Amino acid sequence: MNADVTGRFADEAEPRLAAMRAGLQRLESGLDPDLMAELIRDSHTITGVAAAAGGDEVASIARHMEILLQEIGNGHRPASAALVDTLLHTVSGLLTIIARLREGGDVSELAQAQRAALEAFGASPAASPPTPTGPAPDPAPAPAGSIRCLLVEVGQRAYALPLDAVITAAEGRRGVCVDGVAVDIVGLGETLDPEGGATAPSVGPVVVLTGADRSYGFRVDAVLGPRNVVVKGLPAVLPKMSMLSGAAIEVDGSVLCVLSGPGLVERAKAVVQR
Amino acid sequence: MRALILSVGARLWAVRLDQTREVMVTTSLTPIPGAPPSVLGLCHRRGDVLAVLSLPTVLGLGPPSAEARAAAWLVVVDAGQGVAGLAVTRIPELRELGEPVGSGDGPAVLSVHRLDDEAAGPRTVGLLDTDAALTPVRIGQPQ
Numbered sequence: 001m002n003a004d005v006t007g008r009f010a011d012e013a014e015p016r017l018a019a020m021r022a023g024l025q026r027l028e029s030g031l032d033p034d035l036m037a038e039l040i041r042d043s044h045t046i047t048g049v050a051a052a053a054g055g056d057e058v059a060s061i062a063r064h065m066e067i068l069l070q071e072i073g074n075g076h077r078p079a080s081a082a083l084v085d086t087l088l089h090t091v092s093g094l095l096t097i098i099a100r101l102r103e104g105g106d107v108s109e110l111a112q113a114q115r116a117a118l119e120a121f122g123a124s125p126a127a128s129p130p131t132p133t134g135p136a137p138d139p140a141p142a143p144a145g146s147i148r149c150l151l152v153e154v155g156q157r158a159y160a161l162p163l164d165a166v167i168t169a170a171e172g173r174r175g176v177c178v179d180g181v182a183v184d185i186v187g188l189g190e191t192l193d194p195e196g197g198a199t200a201p202s203v204g205p206v207v208v209l210t211g212a213d214r215s216y217g218f219r220v221d222a223v224l225g226p227r228n229v230v231v232k233g234l235p236a237v238l239p240k241m242s243m244l245s246g247a248a249i250e251v252d253g254s255v256l257c258v259l260s261g262p263g264l265v266e267r268a269k270a271v272v273q274r
Numbered sequence: 275m276r277a278l279i280l281s282v283g284a285r286l287w288a289v290r291l292d293q294t295r296e297v298m299v300t301t302s303l304t305p306i307p308g309a310p311p312s313v314l315g316l317c318h319r320r321g322d323v324l325a326v327l328s329l330p331t332v333l334g335l336g337p338p339s340a341e342a343r344a345a346a347w348l349v350v351v352d353a354g355q356g357v358a359g360l361a362v363t364r365i366p367e368l369r370e371l372g373e374p375v376g377s378g379d380g381p382a383v384l385s386v387h388r389l390d391d392e393a394a395g396p397r398t399v400g401l402l403d404t405d406a407a408l409t410p411v412r413i414g415q416p417q
């Protein structure tokens with residue numbers, strides 16, 4: 001981008017990002033369809049003006065935000081505290097990137113960090129390319145009951161973790177920090193079955209999940225990757241089980257348990273106290 | 275009254291035919307983390323998820339035996355809310371139940387009936403009311 005184009009793009013994008021920041025802060029107190037429409041429109045406009053100005057890094061990040069906001073708007077993804085927080089960080093990150101672009105600096109590292117934070121929530125702009133001009137499109141159709149999950153393996157069994165509760169997944173670390181603070185780590189197997197679950201090894205993949213008031217890292221045997229999962233409700237005959245949010249039927253006819261992030265975090269507190 | 279006779283090891287129960295939906299071969303069960311002991315797991319039934327239960331455990335007769343865990347058949351029955359699969363260790367028999375020979379021990383087992391069986395000799399079975407027996411509260415009881 002030359003300096004003139006960058007300046008015009010930045011003049012257009014900065015007030016919209018400021019409006020998005022205010023809107024996301026309001027989102028923390030409840031979902032409002034008009035507010036969602038505004039947020040989607042602003043992110044779509046930033047995607048468009050960035051793409052038109054040749055700012056591919058910004059366009060890609062803004063498009064990623066737009067997809068996540070559409071998913072919140074059409075009810076396919078809850079506006080969890082972790083997601084809203086990440087979107088607020090992304091808005092701040094985009095403002096920093098734009099300020100650096102005005103100065104003619106390199107933004108690739110900053111952009112990479114922003115993309116990585118959004119990718120933890122699964123939606124990828126690669127699957128739906130940005131539209132540089134025109135009005136914000138209708139929310140993309142998604143299979144009913146489908147949510148984006150991170151699949152993990154523990155004790156040779158796969159489990160799905162809804163991505164809205166996942167802060168990050170780290171490979172082969174002894175410890176994990178989130179926002180500069182070390183999180184406690186427990187074994188997912190031990191949490192699911194305190195009597196029989198094997199004690200987790202001290203090194204291996206860790207998935208950090210957020211609950212109502214804190215986060216925990218859960219050590220797993222393997223991270224199998226993100227996937228859309230069509231979640232079915234649990235049979236009505238079952239009593240409430242806090243660690244389980246639903247189940248899905250796999251192509252081979254087996255049943256996949258979809259775990260609850262907040263439920264696991266609550267259980268982890270008890271496991272740590274033992 | 276026509277009823278299916280359900281066997282779990284040496285124990286027998288009868289379920290009215292109009293409270294049963296089908297008999298299935300047990301496919302792979304997915305255990306549920308944190309589930310009460312009476313819930314053996316989940317399986318797939320025609321695009322839906324079915325809870326599979328150990329009937330003796332629901333009725334407070336102890337934790338599921340290894341035999342119950344390895345049960346080869348499921349009887350899908352009406353439950354208080356929806357349906358549930360009961361793991362059984364033999365193919366259920368369809369029998370005509372005569373007049374009761376005794377009363378049951380509560381809302382779950384309504385009455386006791388005699389089964390005249392040439393091979394095994396006379397036996398008695400408790401007639402189960404699956405709607406009353408299979409409720410989330412009963413299923414959630416710790417053993």
